[in-house]
Amino acid sequence: xxxxxxxxxxxxxxxxxxxxxxxxxxxxxxxxxxxxxxxxxxxxxxxxxxxxxxxxxxxxxxxxxxxxxxxxxxxxxxxxxxxxxxxxxxxxxxxxxxxxxxxxxxx
Amino acid sequence: xxxxxxxxxxxxxxxxxxxxxxxxxxxxxxxxxxxxxxxxxxxxxxxxxxxxxxxxxxxxxxxxxxxxxxxxxxxxxxxxxxxxxxxxxxxxxxxxxxxxxxxxxxx
Numbered sequence: 001x002x003x004x005x006x007x008x009x010x011x012x013x014x015x016x017x018x019x020x021x022x023x024x025x026x027x028x029x030x031x032x033x034x035x036x037x038x039x040x041x042x043x044x045x046x047x048x049x050x051x052x053x054x055x056x057x058x059x060x061x062x063x064x065x066x067x068x069x070x071x072x073x074x075x076x077x078x079x080x081x082x083x084x085x086x087x088x089x090x091x092x093x094x095x096x097x098x099x100x101x102x103x104x105x106x107x
Numbered sequence: 108x109x110x111x112x113x114x115x116x117x118x119x120x121x122x123x124x125x126x127x128x129x130x131x132x133x134x135x136x137x138x139x140x141x142x143x144x145x146x147x148x149x150x151x152x153x154x155x156x157x158x159x160x161x162x163x164x165x166x167x168x169x170x171x172x173x174x175x176x177x178x179x180x181x182x183x184x185x186x187x188x189x190x191x192x193x194x195x196x197x198x199x200x201x202x203x204x205x206x207x208x209x210x211x212x213x214x
Contacts, residue, residue, distance in 0.1 A: 054155055084213070088211065095207040095208065104198050
């Protein structure tokens with residue numbers, strides 16, 4: 001997992017912060033599959049993810065419309081449903097417009 | 108670390124995604140101190156953080172002005188400098204306006 005190479009702002013970010021249950025069955029496969037599928041959607045710009053106590057996944061998109069479209073994709077809806085019934089005890093999703101960004105890379 | 112209890116949108120988010128070097132000296136103390144100090148700044152609304160391969164820290168704020176003010180706080184500037192010289196091999200900071208959010212909590 002690397003830092004996403006996003007274009008110049010403005011673009012959009014979906015911050016998904018979650019706390020897992022102890023149910024592991026099917027989780028890793030589904031999470032991998034959702035990242036793969038997201039990457040194939042129109043308007044996808046990149047994704048970053050980290051987990052320890054909390055999980056934070058940020059996906060980047062070119063428009064609010066393409067974020068909405070991805071939310072409605074059938075397999076993604078099934079994953080969301082399984083998330084609520086099995087894998088997450090709590091989550092919060094925030095839809096954001098990225099206004100500015102800046103980077104650092106050591107030489 | 109819990110999911111931040113943020114107010115109704117709009118509000119602002121700073122997504123800080125980083126890759127660490129192997130230098131650990133002083134890092135954990137400074138990271139803790141910066142979270143404590145951020146929480147005392149005007150306009151701070153919450154913070155979420157996770158690290159495995161990547162680190163992602165998202166802080167939430169009431170305005171762009173208060174984000175700028177926090178960036179300029181002297182101790183924070185020193186921490187940013189140490190981050191570039193010692194602790195991070197790369198990072199990206201994205202300043203965002205949170206447009207919508209929604210939550211789930213299991214019963």
